[in-house]
Structure formats: structure tokens, C-alpha cells
Amino acid sequence: MEIADGKIKAIEKFSFFTDHGIDCTDKYLLPGIISVHSHLSVVYPFSATDESENSAQSVLRALSRARDALMAGVTTVRSVHEINMADIHLRHASETGLVEIPRIFGAGRALSTTGGHGKGAGCVYVDGYDEFFQAATAEIEKGADHIKVFISGGIADAHESLEGAQMSMDEMKGVVDAVNAKGKYVVAHAANSESISLAVDAGFRSFEHAYFLDEETAGKMKDNNVFLTPTLCVTRSPEWMADHSFTKEQIDKAMEIGPTHLKSIRNAIKAGVTIVAGTDYPPGEAIEDTFVAAKEMEFLVDAGASPLQALQAGTVTSAKLLRAEDSIGKLEVGMIADVIACRKDPTSDLSAIRNIDLVIQAGKIIRNSISKKDF
């Protein structure tokens, strides 16, 4: 591969690697991982979140997670709610060369109904068409690339119901009208078929979790070309949760939903819904013998995706969701040179992505554990 000005200039030549003494001849090169459901500034346990926290604290916490992600091989993240708009501040810092982190597509703060799923997390709290419209417009004007909302309850709160919708059709339309006016899109935390069906009708484009998804709604998602981020990690990682101060009640609730969640994602994959990979947990953190973003792709295979589909969910398909498929997510001439290397062919054995030996972002070597050689 030849790389110039941060982009791929030629595929068949290995000059970039040989120039740096990196022997890639027995390696498998992939595009850098794109993880599309991140909360870089999240506090564990959630109950320790201070909604009046100084934004410098939020940004520093987010920076540490962002660094971990990049080192792991995640070269792009989509954030879907950050307290104090930590993602937007971080993105600015990286654009000005201050910090080396994944490319960020940011939501800023999520919008939540009063008392809804986002309560206590530093969201913007609004009700009714007008308030949702105005709040979405304001986040976009402050730099958000998309708007995150909660259309149902979730598993983080052990006592919250996962049934029904937390936003009215009118409120959903308020957000959709605001994003359409600015050329952006809505991403929804969504637990169940009922709320997803409503939001598809309202014009939402991106859905997260889908713990309870029936075949009919999966078919509707497919017919409307929306994206689904399963975040399977959150219902099958009890040890990780225990290590991060989740309560026994929260862990029990997550594990109880686990089998239904997997079945729901099977429904989605079978129906042909476009699946993208995102973790909810910081994507670069260690989990079992690997890191969270790699583990999520393995979970997608458990739900019926092929290894290739899972890899695409974490690269080229996610790039489409971000409307960035012309610049990232593929190894092709003219694309930004985000490259990772592993030792085996991950399309035949996905566990190959557990061990990434080389991370390059926009043509810059971020990490290399392949021993140096003279060419």
C-alpha cells in the first residue's frame, strides 16, 4: 500500500510499510474499525454522574476513553450523548492537532423527555413538538452531526419499564423536522417494536439496542432502509459490568434480557436490516481476551451475521450510516488511510481481530507491534 497525504494512493505496492520497516507480507490489512455507539464521557456507576460537572472534567474523561479506542484500532467513533458536549470539544481539539484520537461524529447532548430514560445523565430535557424542535436545532448549531433521543426506557435503570414509547409522535416529528432542515438525522435509543415502529413512521434513520424486536417490525425497518446498532455487549457482559460498578440488580436485568435481545437481533439480520457495530461501553476497553469493539463483532456472529458481515458492520456499513463512505470504511485508492493489521484472515475466523498488531490513522502510525525489519 502506498500512502500519501493521509490517503491511500495505491494498493498493490507496500512502499509505505517497507519505508517504515514494517513487514506486512503475512498480515491481513483491514480498514480501521468504526464504532457507532459510544459514550466517551460516561461515568460508572451512572448514579455518580454530576449534571453540573465542570466541562473540563467531562472532556478529560472522554479523552482517556478516546485514546484507548484509537490504540485498540478504532479509528472513528460516533458518539451518542456526551455530558457537556464533550465529544464536540474533543473533536475540535483533534481538528486543531491538539490530541490524537479517533475521528468523531458527535451528537453533543441527547434530548430526553422530562423524567425519560436520559434523566440524570446531563441530557437536554424537553417536552412537546416545539421544545424538541428548538433543542435539536440548538445542538446542531453547536456542532452536533446527528441528534440522539430516547424513545423508550432502557436496562441501565433496573426499575424502568422497557415497554411502550417515551416520546409522542408529535415530539418525534419535532426532532425530525429540525434535523431535516439542517441535513442531519436522528438516532434513537429504542428498546421495543412499538416505539421503533412509531419512529420509523416519523422518519428516524438510526436505531440502537432493539432488545425486543418482532419479525414484523424488523421487516418494516428493512423496508424503510434504517440502520440498527444492536449493542449486544450490554446484555452479555456480566463480568465487565461488575468491574464497572453496575449493581447486581442492573446486571440481573441485563442478563435476563440477553436471550430475547439475541433473538431480536436474529430477527433483524434474517429480515435483512442494515446492521452496524457499536458497543455502548467504551470501545477500546479490555473485555475477556480482547477489546470491546472486537467483542461486539463476535456477538453479531452469534446473532447470525457472517464474519464478513460483522466486519462490514464495524467498517464500511458504519461509514454509510455516517454518510462518510466516500472517505472511510474501505481500503481503496483515494480513501483516508485508516488501516489495521491482524495475523489471520478475519473473514474466515473473526477471532483474528482480537489481536491487532498495527494501527494507522490517516496515514500516521499510531501503534505498531510488528517487529522492525530492514528492506
Ligand SMILES: [Zn+2]
Ligand atoms: Zn448508549
